[in-house]
Amino acid sequence: MFTSFAKAFTNLFKKPQTIDYPLTPIVKDRDYRGLIGYGEEACIYCLKCEKACPPGAILFVPVENPPENKQNKKGLKYHYNPYLCIYCSECVRACPKPDEALWQSNKKPEVAVMDDRVNEGWFELEKLKKQND
């Protein structure tokens, strides 16, 4: 009891442990598992990442004007939902060309608001995907 009594008293004159976060940003370690990066030019559209992703946060959905890429025979476009991703980096391990086509950056995900429609939008994409299968 008296040690914590004394500790409380000395803490009064110490600099608090608190970091001033929103004002001074936290520097993330190089190996921090953040957002998944995607290089459209290097992608070979093998869809291994889509199959490997446990929650299904990567979808290749056919669109009208697909990105120009010789490997892209079915006219697919890469979609990634950071609000569904569980950041396990299984897709990166599944990717045959990691670091060029798919990589894990150390950027933290941004905050979304209601208008971003993170959930409903993804439902529509999934529906689209199912229709095409």
Added chain:
Amino acid sequence: MFDLKKYRKKSPWILHYNAGSCNGCDIEILASLSPKYDLERFGVINTGNPKQSDIFLVTGPVTYRSRERLVELYTQMPEPKVVIAVGSCTCTGGVFRDMYNVEDGIDRYIPVDVYIAGCAASPELIIDGIVKALEILEQKSKEMEKPHKLFREATSEGGIVNRRHSALKVGEIDEEN
């Protein structure tokens, strides 16, 4: 009288409910109250009482049993209030998407204002989300969720009823909608 609205963002009291998450985000909420991140510097108090809270922090993909309690807590909170979905599974169902006892994300049940990604959402992201929520809290009207208002809002152009049927944003960055 001077504008009381601006004080909303200086004193957000939070209510935390776990609607079936894996605990990861819950312990990170506790960690963000701890000395290193110290949410109290924004005036945050963890009240645990819905009647005195402004920000509703929800974790978890909403299991079958917890949904009633979730809506009950939401309705018990006085206006203006902000709902934050903490973590991937709260936003969209995450890894629990399509499991039989889980609804995919809490926005199936209550309107969510801020989505925090991450599995588990780190205290840093939770602070980001709360800072964002404070802006929204300041804009919100005190009378917002009175039934007639709600109805008018929902059926208006750009309201939640119309928006549900229109096109989407996430993942379609270069889409005109």
Added chain:
Amino acid sequence: MKKTINIPLGSQHISLLEPVRFKFECENEKIISVDSDVGFVHRGIERACTTKFKFDAIGYVVARVCGLCAITHSLSYTAAIEKLLGGEITKKAKYLRILLLELDRVHSHMLCLSHTCENAGFEAMFMRIMGDRELVMEIQELLTGNRVQFDYINIGGVNRDISSEVAQKIVNNLYEVKQRVLGYMDEFTNNWSLSLKFKTIGALSLDDAYRLNAIGPLARASGLNIDVRNEIGYLPFSEVGFVMQTHSEGDINARNIVRLNEILNSILMCENILSGLPEGEIFTKLKGKPNGEAVVRFEAPRGELMYYVKGNGSAMLDRVRIKTPTFASIPAFSHIFVGENYADAPAILASFDPCLSCTAK
């Protein structure tokens, strides 16, 4: 007129991290019977493991059963699959697995201790332990890239190697944590108000621990020698200096002391691992599809975790049965509550370190 009052605790309550509902029937704050509902977090992971996911992704799914013992879940699952595939992983991978397992135990026990203090109304101690816990979280983030969900273990080894700077940082931080933990030890044994709150409260006798099949720190605080680390040969726990910690009182204080001793023991194990880390690969590729059945047990921070995995030679498994520590302890919990004061109920509950998301899966 009815003589008793029903006091509900949960499903949303400030002293609870998770939704669980207790209904205490109280006679003037003294609990005479307790009724619990633990199914709030049921998500259906066991079914999803056999219908939705392939066997190599399940390691990441079962980690989301529980955020606090995530590493034990994925470790148990991968160990079961490795048993079925019949491969042997390298010694370095085994050591790194123990390292993370023990780091997880340290942070989980610290969380439990701080939460117990908070529920006993000791906010300063809560802040103190949570502040020091950041030291452990930091090194976990450095080692695995994430603070809570590590996703470090995969089938055949571990995902990342450990660099010498990270190893040095771990040693430094753990040394610091050790000093702090010794400070808590003093506080938990000597603080007068904590002794009023913790000593002789929520006690479980040794015979009851046997009878109710209590596990984990709950049983060890009652003097029951059950620690799965002592009972499995899969990972070399005794090689790195594992010693079982027991206590005889069985009350909240005993559980706290057991946890503190386990933290110290875990830190010792981590230091031993880092000083004698073998050279070699961290990953061996295991081929084939799981076939047959396997039972694997590990010691999660809360006690014994069991996985029963049955494969049929295809990518989909037949059955994944997860028996989690809290699930097995619920009869013991209900037994302890009876006869206690409602004012102690939150602290007793926190001292069990319950993990309902484990329980309901």
Added chain:
Amino acid sequence: MIESIFIIIAPIIGGLLYGFERVVRARMQNRQGPPLLQPFYDMFKLIDKQAFIVNPYHTILGVMHFITLWIVVAFIIMGQNLLYVIFLHLLSSIFLILAGFSVKSVYSHIGSNRELLAALAYEPILIMMAVGFFMVNGSFDIAVIREHGASIVSLFLLFLAYLMVIPIKLKKSPFDATEAHQEIVGGVEIEFSGIFFEFLYMAKWLEYIFVYLLLMLFAGDNILLGIGLFIGVFLLVNLVDNATARIKMKHLITIVLGLGLTLGICNLIGLAYV
């Protein structure tokens, strides 16, 4: 004139004190803590918030609790009879307890029960304190007590007993079982919301003023000693708050009644015969 100004700004001073205390407590816990004016931000926000009324008696009793407390503080500042002050303060507590019983919530009922038991524990000490002041100063009037010299030496044991009352009134560890956030989520305040919770929140500030004004009576006309007592006790209460857990109602009553009452009686006997 000065008195009436003091009476009007008493809640503001209390709020400042409360805000300062929150900063001090945060610093003692090694963190940065909220801004000094945080209680006022909270207050303005609560005014701005939608309020739910459970039943009219509940809200009115809550408001009455605040008003009576303000009158109590006014009486002390005006130098009225100490016995009036103590009984009026008891009345304000009773309002709060009745408010707690008037709703259905179980937590509120437990909170009221505990509040009642706590009142039972500290009220005898307050009354004995009044008797002690009467025996030293020859009057129950606070104005007379204030003009008299410092009575802390002759009332030292009562002063110690009063130190035990302070944490109960300010809801501080180890004697904060009446509020007990982790057990009963604030007890009696649980059903208040919006502007009505605001009254309870401000009553908490007035409680600070009440407690510390009574404390300063021990210093009599010696203002420096009074300020010293205030700072010392303020620090002591916060340090103890940060070094102890919340003890149970049973222990609270045994300690406060057993120890406090003994100290008080010893002091009174000493005053009567020595």
Added chain:
Amino acid sequence: MKKIKVSLESVRDEIKSFYDYKQWHLLTLNGLALAENKMEVQWIFSKYEAMDEIVVYYTEIENTETIPSIVDMIPSAIISQREIVDMFGVKVDGSEKGLYLDEDSMQRPLSGCSI
């Protein structure tokens, strides 16, 4: 892991003669769907302070049969039994539905059929 096959009628007697509460503890009850209407029930025990000594008693039943309860011998079995009732939709003596699913729920998530 030692697997011992028992019949549904004799399982109580077998466990009674085998279970010594100071030596063994019940890990869990486990169910395993074999076919649409058939399942395997396992009682898994492990020994205190022994290297990987696990004993599994198992029996195959139809989903319409009632599994006898062992709660009177091993009180902690109650929660596993309730889980089996929930997950497989079978009957166990003295255990009602409603641990995870609703009391009136028709779901049998692990019984092999679709929900």
